Each structure stands twice: as C-alpha cells, then as structure tokens.
Amino acid sequence: MRSRLWLALALALAGCAAATSRAGLAPVETFLARHWRAPLAPQGPPPARFSPLEASLAPEACGTCHPSQLADWTTSLHSRSMGPGVAGQLVEMLESDPGSALSCLTCHAPLAEQAPRAPAALEPNPAFDPALARRGIPCAACHVRGHQRFGPPRRDGSLASTAPRETLPHGGVTRTPAYLASEFCRGCHQFGRDGFALGGKLLEDTYNEWKANRFAREGVQCQDCHMPDRRHLWRGIHDPEMVRSGLTITTEAGAERYRAGDTISVTLTVESTRVGHAFPTYVTPRVVLSAELVDRAGEVVAGSREEHVIAREVTLDLEREIADTRLMPGQKAVLDYRRRVDRAGLRVRLSVVVYPDEFYTRFFEALLAQGAGRGEAQIREALEATRRSTFTVFERDIPLT
C-alpha cells in the first residue's frame, strides 16, 4: 500500500521533462533546451583563476556579493523545496525505487551536485555535496552551468559587459532574455504533453493555462507577477497578500432591512482578476467560500452554513478527478445565500478561507497510517506544516435588520 502511494506520485512524474519546444526554435527556446536539459550535468572543475568564493555553489557564497537576492530567496519556497515532506518520502524511495527518487530531484533539487546517486547507473555520485542537497533550488540551479554565470539583460536592456569579462568576479555574466520569459519557469511548472493527466487535463498545467489566457497575449510573464522588480520572492498560494492581489472579492445584500420571517439574500463573489493561470493552478490547494448566520452572542446558528469550494479535487491515489471548480482568469465564483431569518439581531458572516496544502494534509495522513518507515518523523513535521498554512483572505459580517 505504501508503494501504491509512491507509485501514484511517480506516475504523476512520468513525462514531466521539459515541455516540447515550439517549432520555430527561437533563441530563447534554444538556450532553454540546453540550460534545462535534465538531468543537469555536474559543473566540473572551476576555472583555475576562481577564488574559493567564486567556485562555491553554496547560496551563501553568492550572497556575499548578492545579499538582497539571498535574503529574498531564503524566505521563498524555492529555498525549501527539499523540506520534510519531500525529504521524508525520499529516505526509503532512494533505496526501493531510486529512479523515481532521482526524478523528484529534477524539480526539487536540480543540480547534479545535489543528487546522492548518478542518474545513469544509479551508482554513488562522485560530485555529491550533502550540504547543497538540502538547499532546495539554489541560485546555481538557475544561474550557473559549467561554473559560468547566466542572467537576465541589464535593466536598461543591454546584454554586453562594459568591462572586460576576465576582470569581473566569476568572469562576468552571459546575459540572455530567456530569464525574462515564462518559458524559463516551464520545465518545473508544466508537465510535458505525454505527462500524467486526469480528466483529460495534465496534473501540472500552469504554463499552458497562462499561455491560453489574456496575460500571455498582453505579454505579462510569470516573472512580472512572481518576481516584481526582479525580487526573488516567488510568493504564491501560501501568501495571503499574493492571493488577495489576484482576486476581487465583493459582497452584495439584497435589501438593507429585514424583519423576522423575511428571506434574506446575500451574495459573495470571488473573481479572478490578476491570477495568470487557473486559480489555484494545482490540485493541492482548496479555497472555501462560506456564509453563515451569527447571533447576538456571537454564536453561529446551527445548520445555517453554506459553502462553495474552488479546487481541482482528485482522489488520493490520483486515479480520478472528482471535480474542477477552479477559476480561469476573468471567471468568478458566486455564493448566493438565501435564507429565512426567524429572529432579529442576526448577522451574516461571509468568508473566504485558503487551505494551500489540503491535498498534502490527506496524503501525509494516509502515508503515516501505512507507515512512512524511516521518513516518519519528517512526514509528521510536514503534516503539521500543512495544517498551519491555512489562512483567511476575506471576512465580513453583514448586520441584518
């Protein structure tokens, strides 16, 4: 049974390699095909003139000269992508099914130096650096290949360096507009065409969702919303401010005054106005709109609660899609609350609550019930974290009478 859950995840990964590039091999696609060819090659020996600081792949080494990016990255989920939920599952998977375990690392810890085993023969990896392995998606995963630095054009759009490159730290930077494009993020946030699908839709389809909507047409890239002013924060469904920034939430009451015996009508509307893909894009979060009556004492009136769920709900074994009520850009969810009120002094409480890790809560519970082996302590820690991540993005009491 334990292996069935693992199998479910492993299946989900089959075909997750970089999405197929478009026909007209633009320079960006050519660069990205090389840059993200998985598994990434070891960096190899550093150039002889590199100081130990320039040769190091540790985020703190980069942070010596790029402190603001390090400070931002440290608060991001990219720095925690080898958290206990992933690491706890990998402990035994590395032995029972090393191929699947290594496939997880292509997104969660992509540098060759982060893999305990070499990809082809699954033998111990001579380039393995255990300290780096725990660092999730380090700076070097996005910026360093063969010890050479790659990055975006300067803010003025220029690509060339003013000083001779040999005089610059780490031999300067090779600049390319690929860093400004949504395609840069695609390899890890979009399954390939033959990847695991449910109900005819890929399990991870963020790039395609973006591509099909108005933000792509208007040229708004992933980075414009997730790295504003080039900041390395990557806020998403776990951040209340980020979620609020993408939604317009409104309420409407049918009439201003009511008497006992009247039927009241209140609507709560959540419109996706600045989310660049489905809200939410993954199967893991759950968003609940609710309305309920509250009496003078502040107690909820029993039986008065109604809910509307926004989610792509799937079964734990990923065999079936139960429902897909996610909002594409421009779409709205409406909770229309109508009810006869039998007394005065009531209020209607409207709220929108986000459970960013709802699927993982159920998944980790099931894993622990089966026995998570030597990963147990970490899975418990991960389960607790999924429970703590819940937050309210909107709450309003509307008085009646």
Ligand code: HEC
């Ligand atoms: C000894 C200081 C130093 C260290 C260590 C260092 N850098 Fe740099 N980095 C620089 C300087 C100086 C520049 C500006 C070079 C230029 O103007 O072309 C730069 C430029 C860059 C750029 C382009 C930034 C821009 O302004 O557009 C990137 C990306 C980059 N470094 C990444 C890294 C990464 C990743 C690491 C760690 C693996 C790292 N650097 C380590 C000093 C350093």
Ligand code: HEC
């Ligand atoms: C090497 C793979 C990789 C690349 C490249 C990558 N991501 Fe991620 N990203 C991940 C993983 C894995 C997570 C989940 C981390 C976790 O919670 O364990 C993640 C998490 C995120 C989140 C946080 C989601 C949340 O749940 O709140 C956002 C936002 C995000 N990525 C945006 C981007 C953007 C934008 C880019 C391109 C600039 C990008 N990512 C590039 C692998 C990647």
Ligand code: HEC
């Ligand atoms: C194609 C890239 C990709 C691959 C491969 C991948 N993941 Fe993820 N994973 C993500 C992204 C993106 C997220 C964040 C979105 C989400 O929560 O679903 C994530 C989130 C997670 C999370 C929840 C966040 C956390 O840190 O606890 C777990 C657990 C996880 N993945 C485990 C795995 C395991 C185990 C494997 C291998 C069997 C794997 N992933 C393979 C991209 C990937």
Ligand code: HEC
């Ligand atoms: C998931 C991929 C990813 C990771 C991890 C990452 N970066 Fe970046 N970085 C980018 C992208 C994409 C840009 C360009 C963003 C833009 O222009 O919108 C960028 C831009 C930069 C720049 C140029 C900033 C400027 O103001 O011009 C520097 C310097 C840099 N990164 C350093 C780092 C350092 C240091 C780390 C680790 C602490 C790091 N990056 C981690 C993707 C990444």
Ligand code: HEC
């Ligand atoms: C117009 C702004 C915008 C654009 C463009 C955009 N996003 Fe988002 N993204 C958001 C907002 C707002 C959220 C928070 C609400 C949510 O989770 O859907 C979010 C959430 C996320 C999450 C959290 C997981 C989840 O289930 O929602 C990930 C991962 C993510 N975005 C990745 C991407 C990637 C990759 C791209 C480019 C292909 C992209 N985003 C383009 C605004 C944007």
